[in-house]
Amino acid sequence: MSSKFQVEEKERGLPGTDMRTRAKKKLGQNFLVDPNVARKIVGRLNLQPADKVLEIGPGQGALSQFLLQSGAQVAGVEKDLALARELKEKWPDIDVIAADASGIQWDQLHRAGFGKVIGNLPYNIASPLIWDIVSSFSEASGMVFTIQKEVGLRLTARPGRKEYGALSVWVQNFAQPRLEFVLGPLVFRPRPKVDSAVVSLYPKAVHPNQDQRRALAALLRVCFQQRRKQLKTSLRSLWSESVQAWFAEHGVRPQARPEDMTPREFLSLSQRVFPSQSKRDK
DSSP states (O other): OOSOOOOOOOEEOOOOOSSOOOOOGGGTOOEEOOHHHHHHHHHTTOOOTTOEEEEEOOTTTTTHHHHHHTTOEEEEEESOHHHHHHHHHHOTTSEEEESOGGGOOGGGTTTTTOOEEEEEOOTTTHHHHHHHHHHHOTTOSEEEEEEEHHHHHHHHOOTTSTTOSHHHHHHHHHEEEEEEEEEOGGGEESOOSSOEEEEEEEEOSSOOOHHHHHHHHHHHHHHHTTTTSOHHHHTGGGOOHHHHHHHHHHTOOTTOOGGGSOHHHHHHHHHHHSGGGOOOOO
């Protein structure tokens, strides 16, 4: 790769054979096998020939072939070494990195020239991975992920919904998520036991700085550990005149519960609750 970003790299694309590697349960692999669905997913990324896109977990290349057809430059991060070998053999134009996506330094992607990210994410790592990507790769021009439907509903949930939680608040402070469409088990091999969802995320122009992120993360841990508790109860040990004033200024009742607050209200409140962690940009 001409512009490098750090990953826990093991081995770059090596010679291989046909794409015959079977799904490994321990890696949470469910391969997309419907080309029409794959084309539709890639279409949601709105690729241009000059784009440089990172594909997470390309697997057997269901999305990869359509990414290449767009004319974009494609790099794939694949944890399964056998699949990484086979992918490079079948599509030599893809820069294949055999590595765990959790080792990527997302804040370096922009300097490496990447602008977009796509991937069918294993269900067991989707939530923490998206949490990291949206907050560290704020320069992205677009992201599209296939994830468990339940996670998709959490990402896009609005206040007051049962799916609304810490992940919803965090992601929506950095990006605008949209649930594009739902996929049934039949388009995957092996078939998962639940439905999947394709979600697009487009980063916001203004997003929390590093200090504000720490404060927001800390507040979310406090408030959503016991989400049925009233905010005043959850924040009892952190209560102050400044925090009391915030509730009055924003018209939020201290007796409200976490799911009643908007993402921007959480960000604002975090500056009062953890002022030492949330120095504002001057």
